[in-house]
Amino acid sequence: MEYVLVDEEDDCPQLVPIPGKQNISTEQIPVTLITGYLGAGKTTLLNYILTEQHNKRIAVILNEFGEGSALEKSLSVSQAGELYEEWLELRNGCLCCSVKDNGLKAIENLMAKKGKFDYILLETTGLADPGAVASMFWVDAELGSEIYLDGIITVIDAKYGLKHLMEEKPEGLVNEAARQIALADLAIINKTDLVNEEELNQLQETVRSINGLVKIVETQKSRVDLCQVLDLHSFDSKSGARLQEKLQLVKTTRPHLDKNILTVTFEVCGSVFEEDLNIFIQNLLWEKTFKNKDGLVMNVIRLKGIVSLWGKTHQVIVQGVHELYDLEETPQVWSESEPRANRLVIIGRNLDQEVLQQQFIATVLNKKNRD
Numbered sequence: 001m002e003y004v005l006v007d008e009e010d011d012c013p014q015l016v017p018i019p020g021k022q023n024i025s026t027e028q029i030p031v032t033l034i035t036g037y038l039g040a041g042k043t044t045l046l047n048y049i050l051t052e053q054h055n056k057r058i059a060v061i062l063n064e065f066g067e068g069s070a071l072e073k074s075l076s077v078s079q080a081g082e083l084y085e086e087w088l089e090l091r092n093g094c095l096c097c098s099v100k101d102n103g104l105k106a107i108e109n110l111m112a113k114k115g116k117f118d119y120i121l122l123e124t125t126g127l128a129d130p131g132a133v134a135s136m137f138w139v140d141a142e143l144g145s146e147i148y149l150d151g152i153i154t155v156i157d158a159k160y161g162l163k164h165l166m167e168e169k170p171e172g173l174v175n176e177a178a179r180q181i182a183l184a185d186l187a188i189i190n191k192t193d194l195v196n197e198e199e200l201n202q203l204q205e206t207v208r209s210i211n212g213l214v215k216i217v218e219t220q221k222s223r224v225d226l227c228q229v230l231d232l233h234s235f236d237s238k239s240g241a242r243l244q245e246k247l248q249l250v251k252t253t254r255p256h257l258d259k260n261i262l263t264v265t266f267e268v269c270g271s272v273f274e275e276d277l278n279i280f281i282q283n284l285l286w287e288k289t290f291k292n293k294d295g296l297v298m299n300v301i302r303l304k305g306i307v308s309l310w311g312k313t314h315q316v317i318v319q320g321v322h323e324l325y326d327l328e329e330t331p332q333v334w335s336e337s338e339p340r341a342n343r344l345v346i347i348g349r350n351l352d353q354e355v356l357q358q359q360f361i362a363t364v365l366n367k368k369n370r371d
């Protein structure tokens with residue numbers, strides 16, 4: 001079940017379960033978001049994917065809107081190595097504002113006219129928050145859209161990436177480059193021809209210190225193996241078995257740059273009640289009641305985990321982006337021999353591993369004797 005926070009007019013947020021959740025069927029088309037700072041190599045990556053041999057009919061959407069209000073968006077489609085261009089009509093020329101009620105519909109209309117695509121790649125502008133775009137696709141998939149979010153790829157400039165990450169932002173604002181890395185399922189460090197090994201290592205370590213979950217690859221001219229890019233299933237339960245192994249390897253990171261984004265992970269044994277877990281997650285994501293030891297409010301960008309719910313034989317995946325989160329049963333059954341446990345990985349600002357683990361135990365675990 002997925003939950004969204006709905007702001008009512010009186011500013012009192014309400015919990016609204018999204019009705020009629022549909023299982024991801026094989027009919028649904030994956031969309032991959034490609035993000036990254038200005039000039040990092042996003043368009044180069046798209047062009048590379050389009051011209052590379054694959055048997056997919058891939059649609060590419062460039063979200064490079066300017067100040068003006070272009071009413072159409074170019075959409076390149078590649079099929080069997082041939083490229084052709086389509087135009088998407090968008091109400092206000094900005095895909096991230098209109099994708100919800102218009103952009104997605106436009107894609108669906110186009111598919112109705114031209115036949116289905118196998119895959120959609122969407123390049124967001126260098127400064128956009130991919131979390132907002134990701135949330136929209138995610139909610140729409142749950143509502144039975146033909147499209148589902150497969151993953152977020154962040155392209156990083158090997159030469160200037162570190163500089164972008166260190167840019168000071170006014171108090172309260174997140175560094176966009178760091179946010180893009182925090183959200184990434186795959187980080188592509190591009191333009192490695194422009195740096196030496198030491199510079200590359202430093203950047204890698206910094207990327208890892210922000211996002212303990214992300215897979216990192218290095219490229220020149222964004223040339224990356226397509227199977228590392230497509231069909232990641234980062235937002236659904238299809239990666240369940242692999243996710244559990246992956247989560248075991250994640251470590252709590254130390255921030256490299258001060259007051260920055262880091263990854264926190266912890267494991268707590270036992271099973272939890274779904275409603276208690278909801279309270280913990282909602283306190284963290286919505287109410288923002290958790291603070292670190294310096295009194296700063298924790299701010300979550302990405303959340304991932306596997307939990308054991310009372311009454312469920314299957315493992316359950318927790319997924320979150322900003323304030324949106326989702327619990328989904330995986331095909332994976334807890335085995336008799338394996339102790340049940342909850343493992344969470346949280347990426348965001350002002351996080352403190354100890355505080356989070358204590359809060360989790362306090363909210364979720366000490367209630368076994370009730371009723």
Ligand SMILES: Nc1nc2c(ncn2[C@@H]2O[C@H](COP(=O)(O)OP(=O)(O)OP(=O)(O)O)[C@@H](O)[C@H]2O)c(=O)[nH]1
Binds near residue numbers: 037041043194220221
């Ligand atoms: N030296 C070097 N240059 C590269 C590499 N990859 C891409 N470039 C160049 O970097 C420039 C920017 O690449 P783009 O792919 O347009 O970057 P982008 O992220 O789409 O840029 P915006 O859409 O403007 O944010 C282009 O001139 C590319 O040719 C690389 O591996 N090495």
Ligand SMILES: [Zn+2]
Binds near residue numbers: 044123
């Ligand atoms: Zn571009």
